[in-house]
Amino acid sequence: MTQPAIMNTYGRLPVSFTRGEGVRLFDTEGKRYLDSISGIGVNALGHSHPAVTEAIQQQAGQLLHTSNLYSVEKQQALAEALCSVSGMDNVFFSNSGAEANEAAIKLARKHGHNRNIEIPHVVVMEQAFHGRTLATLTASGNRKIQAGFEPLVRGFIRAPFGDIAALETIAHNNDSVSAILIEPIQGEGGIHTLPAEYLAQLRALCDRYDWLLMLDEVQTGNGRTGKYFAYQHTDIMPDVVATAKGLGNGVPIGACLAHGKAASLLQPGNHGSTFGGNPLVCAASLAVVNTLTSNNTIEQIAENGHYLLAGLKQQLAGAPHVKEVRGQGLMIGIELNTPCAGLVSQALAKGLLINVTAERVVRLLPPLIINQQEIDELLSILCPLILAWPEQSSAA
Numbered sequence: 001m002t003q004p005a006i007m008n009t010y011g012r013l014p015v016s017f018t019r020g021e022g023v024r025l026f027d028t029e030g031k032r033y034l035d036s037i038s039g040i041g042v043n044a045l046g047h048s049h050p051a052v053t054e055a056i057q058q059q060a061g062q063l064l065h066t067s068n069l070y071s072v073e074k075q076q077a078l079a080e081a082l083c084s085v086s087g088m089d090n091v092f093f094s095n096s097g098a099e100a101n102e103a104a105i106k107l108a109r110k111h112g113h114n115r116n117i118e119i120p121h122v123v124v125m126e127q128a129f130h131g132r133t134l135a136t137l138t139a140s141g142n143r144k145i146q147a148g149f150e151p152l153v154r155g156f157i158r159a160p161f162g163d164i165a166a167l168e169t170i171a172h173n174n175d176s177v178s179a180i181l182i183e184p185i186q187g188e189g190g191i192h193t194l195p196a197e198y199l200a201q202l203r204a205l206c207d208r209y210d211w212l213l214m215l216d217e218v219q220t221g222n223g224r225t226g227k228y229f230a231y232q233h234t235d236i237m238p239d240v241v242a243t244a245k246g247l248g249n250g251v252p253i254g255a256c257l258a259h260g261k262a263a264s265l266l267q268p269g270n271h272g273s274t275f276g277g278n279p280l281v282c283a284a285s286l287a288v289v290n291t292l293t294s295n296n297t298i299e300q301i302a303e304n305g306h307y308l309l310a311g312l313k314q315q316l317a318g319a320p321h322v323k324e325v326r327g328q329g330l331m332i333g334i335e336l337n338t339p340c341a342g343l344v345s346q347a348l349a350k351g352l353l354i355n356v357t358a359e360r361v362v363r364l365l366p367p368l369i370i371n372q373q374e375i376d377e378l379l380s381i382l383c384p385l386i387l388a389w390p391e392q393s394s395a396a
């Protein structure tokens with residue numbers, strides 16, 4: 001499929017969808033698919049969720065945009081809902097995950113200058129993914145994302161993921177650090193989780209050295225891991241949280257949340273966005289947050305996440321080429337010991353949408369509304385394909 005009018009930035013699968021409903025997508029031929037990637041973690045409530053559809057329709061007939069020159073009622077309501085569910089103090093709204101991280105990085109710079117650090121540095125992780133703007137691709141720990149776009153941005157120090165001793169060493173040897181930016185679970189990097197006690201140790205270290213603890217919850221936020229934010233599996237409070245993806249269920253919105261001293265770093269004129277937090281996206285996002293936080297939706301996500309993880313572990317047990325099945329909530333990676341990008345088109349042919357990241361990790365990010373029957377269906381399509389890999393590919 002050639003799309004000459006579109007810049008060649010994505011290798012696209014030869015399929016196009018015309019509509020979706022819940023966990024299902026339908027292509028131009030009318031073929032039905034089980035969506036197990038949610039537009040890369042975006043369609044948290046699945047497709048055509050009635051609460052989101054209604055909010056968008058109603059807001060579209062009322063008011064789309066006014067700019068941040070005026071107060072925006074839906075933006076205010078969304079900010080209050082996000083602060084209430086997170087314990088954070090205030091919010092800056094952006095249009096994407098990368099922009100939410102840009103706001104976080106600007107907070108880190110401000111904090112550094114307030115501490116009289118001449119060139120403030122942000123500690124970032126190996127295999128991290130923070131976005132495609134120049135600062136966020138610099139913060140990302142993947143040379144493929146950076147190559148060709150030099151010069152990179154100054155002010156970042158790389159550290160190994162999950163290694164608190166390595167951070168102690170950086171803190172000892174370097175007094176120019178003002179913040180650390182880390183994903184609670186690395187998404188694009190291959191679904192890498194942190195040791196259980198890591199975030200508490202990191203909080204203590206950040207307090208000791210006056211670093212802002214900044215979490216990139218663009219992928220892990222909004223219920224994905226079985227808590228509203230992934231840090232809520234622990235007792236800590238971060239200083240800054242960036243989120244996006246599932247926040248809008250498909251409308252482009254990101255948010256940078258701040259707590260304590262980080263909440264008063266920015267003053268009028270310091271940052272801005274024309275579209276950020278406009279009435280349309282905030283109305284949609286408010287429907288998402290209200291739906292996620294009502295009833296026991298998030299507890300159900302945690303339970304279904306356990307069910308999916310247990311099912312995968314059981315059905316893939318003993319397969320010599322399956323290195324590890326890991327994750328939290330409905331954010332799961334299956335690491336093989338061979339490259340496995342070819343599994344994506346095999347699954348597609350069988351009506352299942354999955355993703356492979358970091359070359360050998362099958363990534364599952366199903367809509368958070370998936371039920372156990374649909375999880376059984378997912379397992380029954382995916383596990384045989386994984387078990388037969390790579391024999392099928394070498395025979396093909």
Ligand SMILES: *Cc1c(COP(=O)(O)O)cnc(C)c1O
Pocket residue numbers: 095096097098099101129130131132183187188216217218219220244245
């Ligand atoms: C997707 C992602 C981003 C980038 O978000 P965009 O909306 O594509 O800019 C940043 N950080 C993490 C952890 C992500 O998963």
